[in-house]
Amino acid sequence: MLKKAIRTIFLMCVLLLIACGAERDETKDTDLEKMAENNADTGTGASVESKPEELTGELTILSWVPSNKWKHVIEGFTQEHPGVTVTVDMPKQ
DSSP: OHHHHHHHHHHHHHHHHHHHHHHHHHHHHHHHHHHHHHHHHHTOOTTOOOOOOOOOEEEEEEOSSOGGGGHHHHHHHHHHOTTEEEEEEOOOO
């Protein structure tokens, strides 16, 4: 009798999980459909790349590693974002 009750409860839990998963898939499908409709209405597609805003300001890296180890990273970053100044700060020991 106890095994039958446990089996019934287990089966109900599995069915509940299946039902919840199906609902989530339906929601995902409707969200994708709404996105497609919005893209069609505005004339923009998901593949259209927008130009990112130009970054400006200062970036401070806090590191125990000396700044000469960061040199290649900083050079690459400043080439990509020339409006940002990068400094390396080492904590005092």
